[in-house]
Amino acid sequence: MAIQADLARAVAPGFTGQGITIGTLSDSFATAPTPSTTASEDISNNDLPDGIEVLSEFAQPATDEGRAMMQIIHDLAPGAEQKFFTAFNGQAAFANGIRSLAAAGCDIIVDDVFFFAEPFFQNGLIAQAVNEVSAAGKPYFSAAGNSGRQSYESEFRFADGFTGLSGGPLHDFDPGPATDAFQSFTIPVGSAVTFVLQWDEPFFSVSGAPGCQSDIDIFLTGSGDGQFNVLTGAFSRNVNGDAVDIFTFTNNGTIDIDGQPGPDTEFNLAIEGLAGTPPNLMKILYINRGNFSVNEFDTQSSTLVGHANAQHAIAVAAAPFFQTPPFGSAIPQLESFSSPGGSALLFNDDGTRFVEPLETAQPRITSADGGNTTFFGQVINDGDSFPNFFGTSAAAPHAAAVAALMLESAGGPDSLTPAQLLTLLQQTAIDMETPGFDSGSGAGLIDAQSALRRIGESLFGDPLLADIFMDEDNQSWLNPNVWDNDNAPSPEFDYVLATVGNNIMRSSPQNQIAAGTADFPGNSLTVPSGTRFLLKQQSQTASINSGQGELILDGGQVSFGPNANGSPVLDLNDFHVTATSGNSLGIASSIRNNTATVNGRLTGPGDLLILLEDGGSSLTSNGVVAFAEVDEKGYTGKLTVQGRGSSGNAILDFNSDVDFTGGAALELIGKGTLKVDQALTFQASKLSDPVNGTVPPGVYSGVELEALGANYLNAGGTLTVLPEPSLEGFEFIKTDEAITQVNIAFSNLQPGLTYDLYRSTDLVTFDTLVDTATTEVPAFTFIDTQSPPAKAFYRLSSREEPEPN
Incomplete structure (x- = not known):
């Protein structure tokens, strides 16, 4: 409910993620020692789907957090198939699990596991696998992490007069003129903290020799005697290895060296440089299990690192469900523990340093956490007795499930590239924190309903759309009763549409108007946002001012059909697209492989979505939209063509040669298809499809055209793609x-x-x-x-x- 998935399914009945397979990586699926429900019980109670394939299970008892994630997915996308692979057998096995899930047919992959030793400043083994499957068309969602801003960043500064255990220089934590070689912490009795230190050198385990060329140690001391009372630390030799040191400290209540009564709770951290050039950048993550706090020099830096920070990962932040718009919070609130982004990558996979740091813009989005499971989480006062699953581990599967609904609605697996899917999620997200993208929430809280509408609003039969309506009882445009006002349209009256919600005009059924033509006599007909011009049952011609007027599409819809079984024609002078977004031209599958023709000139600056309006796996008919003429200099928007269903293609056809080098663009999505029967010319940056991305420059005809993929229909024409200056x-x-x-x-x-x-x-x-x-x-x-x-x-x-x- 918090991310509107329930509303998305309500307005798109039948969309359940059918035909989409989601793979989950976590600790375990069914090894928890005493869970309140078992996996078989979850399946019998419809909390999990039948037929789950466990490709790899963790051999030891664990929490079954993976099964809890899969329950979330099933709640939102009950028709999706699911597979599981444990991520708890090490980094190499985790990376292998990602590839195995992709090879096993998973269309979407999601995880919630982070290894402390994953590189912060370079893509590790897991991150490289993430990038690999994403490049192959599999959207990859990852939990952003639950460390909040518990991180320290700094260059290494020499603390004059201080040396460490091995005689090396200590780091000066004080960025000002003073010197302080120790950072103070409070770690209450019973609390534990893992300290993960990394610095800006490549990892031998990732890119091979020479690996790290400096050696840094990190250790914890008591607060009374400073460096001489070392309690624990990490003292590995890093030269020719990895630039990482890790240790965990648990305050068990037995330490008392500060000279004060009772167990110690105040401790100091120190960093010693032993060999090589001092780092230009060090980063420490404090992985806190208890009421740990930093007392000084707290930089509150990014904690979103590792494979969630890969260039092609979709890292997901978390917002509690009860602080989202459906529950009264107009602006969704971020969980305080949700890990923020901002950690740039500094090294290529081969270990060479980037000329400029690579900003990864993570997290990409925010999703909801705190939903119910049958066994995992904590019970809160939300009106039921089920445990609630909090954390970015719960937010990520919510987002993956929404992605399954989006893929199904767009036409099935591979109908949207990971980049296209992410763009839709980000464009329709509810903004949080600072306006626009920010390092805490990304683009904001995902809105499943809006995302699915963006794929194609006419798919849902939106009750807010006003049909321009004329039925059998009002067969003449000149009848004032049709118009919801006293001014019937005429050649002297440019009609401006009435308020949204009025059903006021529709083209007539076939053969109800003389010569099978419905003629709107006004000079122009404007279709604004929230309004649809429906050419229902129109198998012949509907015209504006006998083909001499303009249709001004200003954010609204034009729809051919349903029940237009022939080849309908919209006859006009200019098909003028003005609004920057929201314009769509739809064709019903009932056209049955015939062509709906716009007998006029496409012009204007606005973008136009061309799509099949019937969705679902039952759609098997193609629909063709043909433009008789294009104003090559006057149309500067982007045409997006999108087909849906198991085999239904939306086909764009130009009935004349078109040279789009003046600024117009064409994007083919899913089963969107370009019919090439003329001489068509595009700039390289302005033509894209799911197979090629941006189409390379060249001249394509015959077999060369067919080699571009199924999004191009070879009909004897030539497609020229010009290189950019x-x-x-x-x-x-x-x-x-x-x-x-x-x-x-x-x-x-x-x-x-x-x-x-x-x-x-x-x-x-x-x-x-x-x-x-x-x-x-x-x-x-x-x-x-x-x-x-x-x-x-x-x-x-x-x-x-x-x-x-």
Whole structure:
């Protein structure tokens, strides 16, 4: 409920994750010694699905947290199949488990395990496996972690006058002019803390020799006698190994060295450098099990590290379900323990240092925790006796289950790439904390209902949509009763739609209007956000002002069908898309492999989603949307084509040659298909599909076109993908040591376009320097002689010259 999955399923009845398989990695599935319910009982009570495949189980007794995660998945996506692999047999086995789940047919993978020795500043074995399966099209969700901001970061500073156990220099924790070689902590009796120290060198266990070239030790002392009373620590030799030291301290109440009555609770941490160059960056994670607190020099740094911080992981933060909008919190609240991101990767997989730190922008999203399980968690006062499962370990499977609903609604496995799925989740998330993306909550709390609507709003029959309506009893557009006002449309009256919620106009059933044509006589018909223009049962033609008017799609929907069994036509002058988002053109499967034609010119700046409006596995018909003409210079938005169902394709067809080099883009999603029966031209950055991502430059026809994949229908045409302009080089000309001219050479400039070069000295305001005439050669050098500054920023942009009337 907190992430609206119940509402998503309510508005999309039948969507349960059917056809999607989710793999879970955690401690165990069924080895808990005395659980209140067993796995077989959970299956018989429908708390888990039948047919779970356990690829690898932990051999020792554990908590069965993996089974609890799988209960959450089943609650939200009861139709999804599930598999399990234990992550408790070491890092190499964990990485193997990720690959094994992908090889076993899992479409989505989720985990909640973190190894302390995973590299903080480099992709380890597990992170590399995460990136690998994500690149193969499997979205990977990982718990962000439950360490809050219990982390310390600093360069190594020499504490003058202090040496460690082995005579090496101690780190100065005080960043100011004073010196303090010890960081003070409070660790109450009965509490335990694991200290994990890493520093900015590559790991031998990841990238091989030479590995780490410095040696750092970390140890805990009593608060009375400082460094001379060492209680415990990590003293491994790191040279040619891994840049990590780990130790755990438990205050069992037997330590009393501070000179005060009673067991000690105040302790000091020290860091000693023994060999090699002192680190430029050290990071300590305090893994707290008890009421531990940092008394000084607390940097409160990121704790989201390891494979959850991989470039292609989807790390999930946690928000308690009772502090989300459905439970009265307009702004969802983040769990205080949820691990924030902000730890950049510093090294490639091969151990070479990045030129610039690689920011991974984790966590990506937030999901809810605190939901019920049958055996795992703690009972809270929420109106029932079931235990509640808290932590990012509970948030991650919630997000994975929502992803299963999204994949099913988009057409099944592989219908959305991991990047596309993540974009949908982030674009529809409810913002938290600071506006926009932040290191605690990512893009915000996922909203399953909004995410599924974004995939295709017409899939759900949204009750808030107002149909533009004309039925059999109101067969004439000129009847004022049709319009919910006193002004019937006419050539003199440009109709503006009435308020959302009024059913006011729909094209007539076939053969009810003379010559099978429903003609709206107004000069323009506007379809705003929240409104649908439904051409119901229209197998012939609906027109605006006898084909001379405009349909202005301003955030609304145009729908062909249902029951349009022939090849309907919308006849008009301009199909003008104005709003930046929300526009859709849908075709019902009842068109049955025929074509719905927009007999007019596509123009405008807005994006347009073209999709099949019937969802579910029963959809087997293709639907074709054809544009008779495209304003190549006037349409600058993005066309997104999306098919659904087991074999239903949404096919986009252009009835004339189209050159989209002026700015328009095309994205094919799932079973979205481009019919290539004309000469079609795109810039490389403006054409993408699920198989190729961005399509490489080239000329594609015949077998070359078919090799691009099933998203392209070879119908005898040619698809040309043009390379983007690229910078060839700079040349600075100086006079008396002052720059007097800058020559900037570009290649891959396209004939027919005008290129402008802009210059900025403040990186905000650009001054136009060059407005060159169209060139017929693929390269051109721009010359800046207008008193070039010592430093400047240049930008190249293209535009098309308007054609004379």
